[in-house]
Amino acid sequence: xxxxxxxxxxxxxxxxxxxxxxxxxxxxxxxxxxxxxxxxxxxxxxxxxxxxxxxxxxxxxxxxxxxx
Numbered sequence: 001x002x003x004x005x006x007x008x009x010x011x012x013x014x015x016x017x018x019x020x021x022x023x024x025x026x027x028x029x030x031x032x033x034x035x036x037x038x039x040x041x042x043x044x045x046x047x048x049x050x051x052x053x054x055x056x057x058x059x060x061x062x063x064x065x066x067x068x
Contacts, residue, residue: 002027002043
């Protein structure tokens with residue numbers, strides 16, 4: 001599932017904005033990070049999401065979109 005989400009984001013960013021980002025992580029590890037410079041997309045499995053608790057780490061940041 002994470003790989004499908006990442007693929008769709010990559011296609012959308014490239015097709016609509018011409019952006020090519022850097023990809024880190026692997027779906028089987030439970031996380032993928034897409035780095036577009038000013039835009040960072042974190043994709044996590046439920047277990048990894050609970051482990052990293054990024055909402056707490058980035059609590060002061062502005063949330064633009066939150067998916068479950």
